[in-house]
Amino acid sequence: MLALHSGWLEEGVSAEEVAQIRHLLAESFIVHHRGYRLKTFLQEVYGEFDVRFMQVIGARVWTDYGWYYAQASAPPERRPYLMGMTRAEALSQEGTMAFSAFFPSVSRFHFTPREQDVLRHALEGETDEVIAAQLGIAAVTVKKRWEAIYGRVMTVDRELLTPGAAGIATAERRGTEKRRLVLQYLRHHPEELRPGGRRAWPGAAEAGNARR
Numbered sequence: 001m002l003a004l005h006s007g008w009l010e011e012g013v014s015a016e017e018v019a020q021i022r023h024l025l026a027e028s029f030i031v032h033h034r035g036y037r038l039k040t041f042l043q044e045v046y047g048e049f050d051v052r053f054m055q056v057i058g059a060r061v062w063t064d065y066g067w068y069y070a071q072a073s074a075p076p077e078r079r080p081y082l083m084g085m086t087r088a089e090a091l092s093q094e095g096t097m098a099f100s101a102f103f104p105s106v107s108r109f110h111f112t113p114r115e116q117d118v119l120r121h122a123l124e125g126e127t128d129e130v131i132a133a134q135l136g137i138a139a140v141t142v143k144k145r146w147e148a149i150y151g152r153v154m155t156v157d158r159e160l161l162t163p164g165a166a167g168i169a170t171a172e173r174r175g176t177e178k179r180r181l182v183l184q185y186l187r188h189h190p191e192e193l194r195p196g197g198r199r200a201w202p203g204a205a206e207a208g209n210a211r212r
Contacts, residue, residue: 001033003043005080026057030101035191038102042084047077058090058098059083105191109152116193118145123183150178160185 006025010018042062045054051061062082069079090102111119121131128146132139153160161178186192 001038001041003041005044005046007046022053026097030097031190034101034103035105035107035189035194037104038087040084040086041090041098041101042082045081045083047079049077051081051083054083056096058093058096059085060089105189107192107194108189109156109192111149111152111192113195115145115149115152118142119149119182119186120193122179123186146175146179149182153182 008021013021041059043054043059045051055061060083062084064079064081085098085102087102090096090098093099117135118131121134126134128139128142132142135142150161161181
């Protein structure tokens with residue numbers, strides 16, 4: 001994966017806010033890429049500060065373009081560097097963000113692409129009615145997909161939903177609590193929403209036979 005340089009206008013932004021932006025960018029990278037089979041990651045950065053920040057994450061300088069800047073000059077903050085890491089390098093640095101991004105996370109529930117569509121929209125805070133409109137399907141279809149999602153989760157890890165839902169009186173409140181628990185899990189396990197081949201989940205055949 002190659003990421004080109006990105007930045008922001010720093011006028012009116014405090015040093016503390018810049019630090020927060022950098023942290024959120026690194027955190028966002030993990031959320032969006034963990035679960036993919038990354039082999040190598042490269043990013044273009046500018047200036048010594050960005051170099052040090054990337055080194056803390058777990059990257060190293062692949063090239064400083066010294067062959068070019070031996071004859072040319074550039075202000076320190078405009079000097080480009082190509083930073084990166086291989087999978088082996090990242091996994092040898094436990095505790096870094098690089099390790100977390102490259103860690104081989106495997107999907108447990110194997111949600112179908114249609115179920116993943118519902119979950120992605122729900123993670124954005126959308127209601128079932130909005131999800132239905134966004135996906136161009138009926139609200140009852142969204143409800144059925146939620147039932148299938150809960151069925152997968154309960155079959156693989158019943159305890160994930162049971163503790164929080166226990167003692168809740170109405171079916172509507174139980175559904176709200178189950179949704180909250182599923183989404184809470186997904187925020188820490190984005191690998192569950194990665195594209196991949198469909199796999200039958202344990203108990204699927206039995207469930208199909210029961211419906212017939």
